[in-house]
Amino acid sequence: MKVVIVGAGFGGLRLARKLNNRPGFEVVLVDRFNYHQFQPLFYQVATAGLDASNISFPLRKVFHGSENVRIRLAEMTQIHPERKEVVTDKESISYDSLVLALGADTNFFGNEQMARHSFPMKSTAEALQIRHSLLQNFEECLAITDHDELQRRMNIVIVGGGPTGVELAGALAEMKKYVLPKDYPELDFKKMNIYLLEGGGKTLPTMTEKSSVQSLRYLENLGVIVMTSTLVKNYDGNKVELADGKTIDAATVIWAAGVKGNVPPGFDKSKVVKGNRIKVDRHCLVEGYKNIYAIGDLAYMETPKYPNGHPQVASVAIQQAELLADYFRRIERKSTRFYEFEYIDKGSMATVGRNLAVVDIPKPRLHFGGFLAWLIWMGLHLMLILGVKNRFFVFFNWLYNYVTYDQNLRLIFREFNKPVK
Amino acid sequence: MKVVIVGAGFGGLRLARKLNNRPGFEVVLVDRFNYHQFQPLFYQVATAGLDASNISFPLRKVFHGSENVRIRLAEMTQIHPERKEVVTDKESISYDSLVLALGADTNFFGNEQMARHSFPMKSTAEALQIRHSLLQNFEECLAITDHDELQRRMNIVIVGGGPTGVELAGALAEMKKYVLPKDYPELDFKKMNIYLLEGGGKTLPTMTEKSSVQSLRYLENLGVIVMTSTLVKNYDGNKVELADGKTIDAATVIWAAGVKGNVPPGFDKSKVVKGNRIKVDRHCLVEGYKNIYAIGDLAYMETPKYPNGHPQVASVAIQQAELLADYFRRIERKSTRFYEFEYIDKGSMATVGRNLAVVDIPKPRLHFGGFLAWLIWMGLHLMLILGVKNRFFVFFNWLYNYVTYDQNLRLIFREFNKPVK
Numbered sequence: 001m002k003v004v005i006v007g008a009g010f011g012g013l014r015l016a017r018k019l020n021n022r023p024g025f026e027v028v029l030v031d032r033f034n035y036h037q038f039q040p041l042f043y044q045v046a047t048a049g050l051d052a053s054n055i056s057f058p059l060r061k062v063f064h065g066s067e068n069v070r071i072r073l074a075e076m077t078q079i080h081p082e083r084k085e086v087v088t089d090k091e092s093i094s095y096d097s098l099v100l101a102l103g104a105d106t107n108f109f110g111n112e113q114m115a116r117h118s119f120p121m122k123s124t125a126e127a128l129q130i131r132h133s134l135l136q137n138f139e140e141c142l143a144i145t146d147h148d149e150l151q152r153r154m155n156i157v158i159v160g161g162g163p164t165g166v167e168l169a170g171a172l173a174e175m176k177k178y179v180l181p182k183d184y185p186e187l188d189f190k191k192m193n194i195y196l197l198e199g200g201g202k203t204l205p206t207m208t209e210k211s212s213v214q215s216l217r218y219l220e221n222l223g224v225i226v227m228t229s230t231l232v233k234n235y236d237g238n239k240v241e242l243a244d245g246k247t248i249d250a251a252t253v254i255w256a257a258g259v260k261g262n263v264p265p266g267f268d269k270s271k272v273v274k275g276n277r278i279k280v281d282r283h284c285l286v287e288g289y290k291n292i293y294a295i296g297d298l299a300y301m302e303t304p305k306y307p308n309g310h311p312q313v314a315s316v317a318i319q320q321a322e323l324l325a326d327y328f329r330r331i332e333r334k335s336t337r338f339y340e341f342e343y344i345d346k347g348s349m350a351t352v353g354r355n356l357a358v359v360d361i362p363k364p365r366l367h368f369g370g371f372l373a374w375l376i377w378m379g380l381h382l383m384l385i386l387g388v389k390n391r392f393f394v395f396f397n398w399l400y401n402y403v404t405y406d407q408n409l410r411l412i413f414r415e416f417n418k419p420v421k
Numbered sequence: 422m423k424v425v426i427v428g429a430g431f432g433g434l435r436l437a438r439k440l441n442n443r444p445g446f447e448v449v450l451v452d453r454f455n456y457h458q459f460q461p462l463f464y465q466v467a468t469a470g471l472d473a474s475n476i477s478f479p480l481r482k483v484f485h486g487s488e489n490v491r492i493r494l495a496e497m498t499q500i501h502p503e504r505k506e507v508v509t510d511k512e513s514i515s516y517d518s519l520v521l522a523l524g525a526d527t528n529f530f531g532n533e534q535m536a537r538h539s540f541p542m543k544s545t546a547e548a549l550q551i552r553h554s555l556l557q558n559f560e561e562c563l564a565i566t567d568h569d570e571l572q573r574r575m576n577i578v579i580v581g582g583g584p585t586g587v588e589l590a591g592a593l594a595e596m597k598k599y600v601l602p603k604d605y606p607e608l609d610f611k612k613m614n615i616y617l618l619e620g621g622g623k624t625l626p627t628m629t630e631k632s633s634v635q636s637l638r639y640l641e642n643l644g645v646i647v648m649t650s651t652l653v654k655n656y657d658g659n660k661v662e663l664a665d666g667k668t669i670d671a672a673t674v675i676w677a678a679g680v681k682g683n684v685p686p687g688f689d690k691s692k693v694v695k696g697n698r699i700k701v702d703r704h705c706l707v708e709g710y711k712n713i714y715a716i717g718d719l720a721y722m723e724t725p726k727y728p729n730g731h732p733q734v735a736s737v738a739i740q741q742a743e744l745l746a747d748y749f750r751r752i753e754r755k756s757t758r759f760y761e762f763e764y765i766d767k768g769s770m771a772t773v774g775r776n777l778a779v780v781d782i783p784k785p786r787l788h789f790g791g792f793l794a795w796l797i798w799m800g801l802h803l804m805l806i807l808g809v810k811n812r813f814f815v816f817f818n819w820l821y822n823y824v825t826y827d828q829n830l831r832l833i834f835r836e837f838n839k840p841v842k
Contacts, residue, residue, distance in 0.1 A: 034556065034833050051474050058831045060604040070607070073560040073833075090564045125834060135455060139494040143511040183481040186491065389821055389829065393814070400810055408810065410479045412455050412494075413546060 001332055002026040004086055004095035006076050006264070008036050008059055011296030011317030012101030017062065018325030020069050024332045027069045028093055030086070034059055034073050037124050038385055040314070041394070043164060045127040046134075046254075047171040049407040052124045054393045057386040076102075078266050081289060097291045097328065100278065101321075102262035104297035104312055106255060107276075117237040118253035121164065130254060132412045137251055138184055139412075148249070154192045155250035157240050159232050160257030161198025162206065163350040166215050168254060169196040170352035171407075173222035178405040194223070195248060197230045197240075199257065204358070206311060207348055211358035214369045218352040232257070259312060261298040273300050277309070282340035284324050295320040301341060310343050314384075319343060351377045354402065422753055423447040425507055425516035427497050427685070429457050429480055432717030432738030433522030438483065439746030441490050445753045448490040449514055451507070455480055455494050458545050459806055461735070462815070464585060466548040467555075467675075468592040470828040473545045475814045478807040497523075499687050502710060518712045518749065521699065522742070523683035525718035525733055527676060528697075538658040539674035542585065551675060553833045555593075558672055559605055560833075569670070575613045576671035578661050580653050581678030582619025582626065584771040587636050589675060590617040591773035592828075594643035599826040615644070616669060618651045618661075620678065625779070627732060628769055632779035635790045639773040653678070680733060682719040694721050698730070703761035705745050716741040722762060731764050735805075740764060772798045775823065 003019060005012045008031040016029045038055035045052050063069040074088035085094045106120035119130050137153055144150045156172060158165045172194050181189045196203070196219065202212040203219065203226060219226050231243035240248040260276035271286055273279045277300035280286055284293045284301070296317030300309045310316045323341050330338055347361035357373035360366075368376060378398065385391050401407050424440060426433045429452040437450045459476035466473050484490040495509035506515045527541035540551050558574055565571045577593060579586045593615050602610045617624070617640065623633040624640065624647060640647050652664035661669040681697035692707055694700045698721035701707055705714045705722070717738030721730045731737045744762050751759055768782035778794040781787075789797060799819065806812050822828050 034560065034831070051472055052834060053472050053830050053832055056832050056834075058604075058829060060831065061827070061829055064603045072563070073557075090561070128834070136494075139455065140511070142493070182485045183479075387829075392817070396813070396817075406482070408479060408482055408808075409474050410455070410481065411474055411477050413473060413477075413549070 001328060002028070002094065002096045003099060003328065004028045004030065004093055004097070005099045005101055006030045006086065007101035007103055007262075007296075007298075008033075009039070009101060009103045009296060009317065010314040011103075011321045012099065013059075013062070014318050014321035015099060015101065015295070015325055016069055018322060019328065020063065021067050022329070025068055025328070028072060028095075029059065029063075029069060030072045030074055030076060030088060030093070031059065032073070032075045033123075034071075035124075036062070036386060039122075040381060040384075042121050042124065042127040043168040043171055044407075045124060046121060046130040046168065047175055047407060048131055048135075048409040048411075049171065049401050050394060050397050051409055052128055054390055054397060055385065056124055057390060062386070076264050079264060079292070081292060084291070095291070097293065099284075099324065100264065100286075100292065100294040100298055101296050101317070102264060102298050103317075104259035104261050104275075104277075107258035107260035108255065109258060111234065114232075114235050114255065117235050118159070118255040120255055121168070122259070128413070131409075134252065135410055135412050138180065138187065141187055142184065151191060152238065152249040153251045154187075154189075155195070155248060155252070156193070157195045157197060157235075157248055157250045157253045159197050159253065159255050161196055161200070161203040161226070161228065162256065163204065163348075164256040165196055165198070165254075166203055166219065166350050166352060168256065169194055169219055169224045169226075170222060170356070173219070173224050174353050175407060176223070179407060179410070183410065193225055195250070196224050196226045197232055197242075198226070198228045199231045201228050203228065204350055207350070207358065208360045208367055210367045210369070211350070211360055214358050215350060215352055218356045222353055259297065261300075263298070275300065275309075275312075283327055283338060284320055284341065293324060295324060303340075303342065306343060313348070315346060316343055349373065349377050349380070422749060423449070423515065423517045424520060424749065425449045425451065425514055425518070426520045426522055427451045427507065428522035428524055428683075428717075428719075429454075430460070430522060430524045430717060430738065431735040432524075432742045433520065434480075434483070435739050435742035436520060436522065436716070436746055437490055439743060440749065441484060442488050443750065446489055446749070449493060449516075450480065450484075450490060451493045451495055451497060451509060451514070452480065453494070453496045454544075455492075456545075457483070457807060460543075461802060461805075463542050463545065463548040464589040464592055465828075466545060467542060467551040467589065468596055468828060469552055469556075469830040469832075470592065470822050471815060471818050472830055473549055475811055475818060476806065477545055478811060483807070497685050500685060500713070502713060505712065516712070518714065520705075520745065521685065521707075521713065521715040521719055522717050522738070523685060523719050524738075525680035525682050525696075525698075528679035528681035529676065530679060532655065535653075535656050535676065538656050539580070539676040541676055542589070543680070549834070552830075555673065556831055556833050559601065559608065562608055563605065572612060573659065573670040574672045575608075575610075576616065576669060576673070577614070578616045578618060578656075578669055578671045578674045580618050580674065580676050582617055582621070582624040582647070582649065583677065584625065584769075585677040586617055586619070586675075587624055587640065587771050587773060589677065590615055590640055590645045590647075591643060591777070594640070594645050595774050596828060597644070600828060600831075604831065614646055616671070617645050617647045618653055618663075619647070619649045620652045622649050624649065625771055628771070628779065629781045629788055631788045631790070632771070632781055635779050636771060636773055639777045643774055680718065682721075684719070696721065696730075696733075704748055704759055705741055705762065714745060716745060724761075724763065727764060734769070736767060737764055770794065770798050770801070 035056040044050040074090045078087040108115040234241040278294040297312040349359040351357035355371045357377040359368040359373040456477040465471040495511045499508040529536040655662040699715040718733040770780040772778040776792045778798040780789040780794040
């Protein structure tokens with residue numbers, strides 16, 4: 001069976017590894033980047049705590065010596081289901097089974113002004129852009145004398161109180177506390193405001209009440225201005241307009257308030273459901289097709305336990321990849337017994353800052369906060385990072401940052417002030 | 422005394438550090454990057470052995486807690502000697518003494534086609550561009566079926582047989598030998614040719630005869646096609662034209678065949694001499710000015726020992742910075758005794774590959790080759806890199822590469838195929 005997997009995120013990569021060197025399988029893994037991105041740590045790249053390379057793993061290295069996995073650095077432009085072929089910007093590739101594992105991208109909900117002026121953070125490159133822009137902004141503050149303009153420059157607004165927003169807000173607050181005043185002794189960082197805006201009633205809405213309350217307390221202790229039940233209407237590059245008519249002047253807005261599935265161009269719209277996700281059955285098969293599958297953030301699957309679909313998190317993608325690998329192997333050996341997907345939620349966590357994190361585990365029902373949660377968070381993330389060297393470098397960077405209170409990758413490798421779209 | 426230093430390379434940074442927290446001095450250090458670049462290892466960034474951040478050190482971190490050094494991320498656009506002021510793209514800065522430490526940039530000797538199509542390697546960003554382009558090129562080779570076009574894509578031409586050219590050729594040859602065939606099992610790397618073209622009669626022309634001979638042997642053993650007494654006439658993006666009428670088809674040409682001083686815009690042309698360098702006296706004072714100095718690659722100084730000027734290397738810049746710091750301190754304490762600059766050549770070295778390097782030391786007259794020279798080269802470069810953390814990361818990267826035969830930073834963080842000018 002020739003399996004073409006499009007997307008090398010948590011789902012696509014896991015599936016390719018599961019089929020690696022399996023007799024009877026030929027695999028083509030297509031991605032627009034030549035590396036796997038470890039999304040949970042984007043926020044540390046953005047805040048200069050980790051190097052982009054620390055959380056990026058070259059795909060070709062994963063499949064060194066593989067007999068059956070081929071990698072293509074390409075962007076898919078079309079699918080021809082009738083002749084079982086995908087077209088990329090470089091070539092056409094035929095398949096027996098096609099797996100769409102393209103993940104999700106930032107959702108600005110159609111607001112183009114918002115999209116143009118605020119920063120998304122759904123790729124390593126976007127995380128680097130945030131880092132460069134934050135630093136460039138402070139460099140420019142040094143030459144600004146107008147009080148209002150300086151205040152606008154010193155305000156940072158993060159939209160979205162989920163894990164990404166919370167973790168980013170916490171990391172920025174620590175930069176403000178420990179690093180920035182030393183870097184820019186000429187600037188008054190009492191003026192720097194970090195706003196975290198959340199549309200719902202609490203931070204970390206998908207976690208337990210305990211985690212929500214604790215994360216809010218941690219953030220407020222770090223000086224983050226958390227505004228819940230606050231909806232953003234617009235941002236023109238200067239001013240954030242809220243639904244209640246209030247405004248916040250800010251030069252930097254980071255948008256972490258929603259995602260939408262990366263449906264490939266030209267894909268049958270009738271299969272696309274809410275959140276721009278592709279409806280699949282419990283074997284990850286796209287409804288109406290015999291050999292097109294979708295997994296991970298892009299896939300929308302209803303089960304009795306999750307009647308409104310699964311959360312768009314790494315562990316769902318990984319478990320779906322494992323189910324699908326098993327499914328393909330059963331097809332190959334002409335088995336007729338197939339398992340249906342059942343998500344096992346192992347828990348969720350978020351870190352706010354030094355010694356501060358929250359961890360929820362559903363079975364047994366456990367909650368951790370503070371230092372212990374922070375240790376669990378670190379240990380787990382280290383385990384999940386691909387490659388011994390990356391793991392070591394991340395660990396050493398963390399140790400260094402912890403001991404010195406200094407995220408020292410404050411390097412502007414790219415010269416621009418505005419997001420590159 | 423208010424000293425404005427433009428350029429934070431080896432010379433400018435050393436001078437700023439020497440004046441750091443010295444009573445009586447106010448220092449402004451201006452650079453267009455927010456980090457110091459460790460130029461000697463650019464070639465390892467280009468060949469995916471080191472991370473850009475490993476050899477880049479945030480300037481603001483160097484001067485944490487400094488009472489008198491201020492940093493400005495800016496580009497100098499003009500000098501007004503009459504009112505003792507420099508203008509940058511952000512603001513005007515007055516000075517008592519101005520030190521030009523802008524270094525040197527790639528010299529394409531007026532050949533615009535050459536400049537447009539070949540890669541320079543005089544900044545971290547340019548080194549990263551080479552890395553990205555090399556990798557992107559192999560990715561694209563996978564979809565190429567035409568034999569001639571594939572051969573053109575597999576040819577890499579390096580122009581210039583000095584240390585940069587030699588080190589880069591050696592590192593590429595090792596990638597070809599150890600890494601690329603594993604990354605791209607579908608490509609035939611017997612077809613990959615690495616050409617090193619040198620206009621003069623030997624590689625490493627500024628070193629001893631022994632070093633030249635050894636480096637040539639090392640390179641040829643690694644499979645590099647070394648062509649000495651070979652002048653390049655042109656490169657149109659497809660074909661390298663040599664002076665003798667021969668041509669080499671190549672998609673990638675790296676230009677390491679000459680530098681020119683970065684004379685600031687609008688600077689008095691009458692002070693600019695050969696190599697686009699600024700003529701200075703033995704106190705680094707620009708002739709005809711009372712308070713404008715130049716040091717390092719940009720400065721041209723004649724001494725009895727160096728009647729044709731000094732080599733454009735880091736140690737000249739560092740020694741000139743130290744002389745100038747002493748000079749300024751003497752001025753401040755109204756001393757009238759000043760030392761004249763005398764360059765102390767501590768030796769030179771170049772590395773070709775694993776266990777292969779050459780080292781020349783003039784006093785006592787010593788030469789090392791092979792493994793011992795390689796150890797000396799590594800030890801010295803580790804010592805010279807700024808910052809404990811960078812030193813550790815470089816060391817660990819080297820150790821990793823040495824043990825695994827794998828430069829594993831093969832990451833394309835930027836999406837482009839052509840050099841960005």
